[in-house]
Amino acid sequence: MTPSSPVRETPVLSPGPDSVEEAGLPTGAVAQTLGVSPTTVRSWERRYGIGPAHREAGHHRRWSPRDIAVLETMCHLTARGVPPAEAARAALAGRDAEDRDAPASGREPAPAAEHPGAGASGGRALRVGTVRPECRGLARAAVRLDAAETVRILRESIAALGVIEAWTEVMMPALRAAGRKWAVDGEQYVEVEHLLSWHVSSVLREAAIAALPATSTRPVLLAAGPGEQHTLPLEATAAALTERAIPFRMLGGAVPPRALLDAVHRIGPGVVMIWSQDHRTADRELARQVAAATWGPRGSRTGSLVVTAGPGWVRQGPPPGTFCPRTLQAAVDLLEGAARKPGHPVPR
Structure with a gap:
């Protein structure tokens, strides 16, 4: 853009x-x-x-x-x-x-036209492959630890592309490249990955709360599985839901089973998304309990649709009665459709 x-x-x-x-x-x-x-x-x-x-x-x-x-x-x-x-x-x-x-008298030079995106700088380049120029620019800014440029590219990418495309085509390739570089070169690149992750998180949260919708739609409940600390995908989901005027409640990382179940009963969400980056944090029993949770008067009790998202669920497959989308686009489409429904009747 x-x-x-x-x-x-x-x-x-x-x-x-x-x-x-x-x-x-x-x-x-x-x-x-x-x-x-x-x-x-x-x-x-x-x-x-x-x-x-x-x-x-x-x-x-x-x-x-x-x-x-x-x-x-x-x-x-x-x-x-x-x-x-x-x-x-x-x-x-x-x-x-x-x-x-x-x-x-002292006028500043005429500014040159700007273009987003770039390759990385010098021998410290992040190899992002064939990507949008915004992603190349983001990678280069991160390597230079240029916080202002990193934020500018992130904000303009969301404004121009929307949250889902900005996450898929700009943020994720840069984050993966930083993670690979860190894995190969060790501590030398920790600062790059940390700076990039922090600003991605900040801009996504900024987008998520920019215009929290006040609607009668039942909210989406977002939570990471017990022990799961990776929350950037949840933050991207929240920002995308705000973009579609779908209300949400964000519980964040490492939510204990009891806390998640209590939140489900108190909020009565239309859909619950449980994120797990690693198979060790994909709690199938918790997903089953959330899917079985109901509320409301006898004869018209309702429950939540449960979405188990993230690579942690892939190895063992989604628990019965849950959905496991593979992309942010698919997840947000599913969450929106479920949230806009009046409820999920549960015979009792």
């Missing part, structure tokens, strides 16, 4: 004291601050002319605040999927425009 209007880039390194303005910063310091390798900066300078506007023969390169602003624009554009050569032309064009406008 390409924004309809350009967004001005704000330099990470704001102009400092006069001494910094005059002396500038070395390449290593600039690269570290912007989250790219010095080798990448030097390569861009050699190939595309992205470098200090003024140099002195026999001296190391020194980057002025204006030079740094150009380089940061280059970083932002490549992080959003723009090919380096095109990004360099746009960044330099912005600097040239600033030079032309200089007599008009």
Whole structure:
């Protein structure tokens, strides 16, 4: 998704004291601050002319605040999927425009058009395969630990694609790539996976509570199985339900059996979704008890449809009387259909 209007880039390194303005910063310091390798900066300078506007023969390169602003624009554009050569032309064009406008007193350079998505950065790349450009940009931002860019891509992906497609085509491939990198390289990539997961969770929760519907529809009850701590898929489900104006109650991770059963009786949900990432947290007996739970006056007692979601249920199959969708799309469709029904009569 390409924004309809350009967004001005704000330099990470704001102009400092006069001494910094005059002396500038070395390449290593600039690269570290912007989250790219010095080798990448030097390569861009050699190939595309992205470098200090003024140099002195026999001296190391020194980057002025204006030079740094150009380089940061280059970083932002490549992080959003723009090919380096095109990004360099746009960044330099912005600097040239600033030079032309200089007599008009201190106006900032004209912003370059932005594009979402990118490949990952340098040797720390996350291999996301053939994916949408937004996913490549998300992976690259996570590797750079660029929180602002990560949140921007996540929010714009949800706004442009909807929760289900954003989860399936943008968030999940990036999360899986970070998990694979962590598994292979150990602690080196824990910070990337943690930052990405935290912001995915934050943006999904933001979407889920943005407009909680107040309807007469019976709510969907969302819970992770006993001992299950992985809740991102539940949060994606909640956000997708909000998008469809379906009310929900989120109990989160590691819900004990007694607590879940109590919640079922107190809320009277139209459908209960129990998430399990691992087969050890897929409690078949609990699912059976939830499916058998009923409430209401004698002769018109009702119960909940039970959805057992997640890879933890796949090995042993869904318990009798429950449904086990394999995708977020299928799960949300099922939850919506069940929630909008008046109830599930249970003969007693």
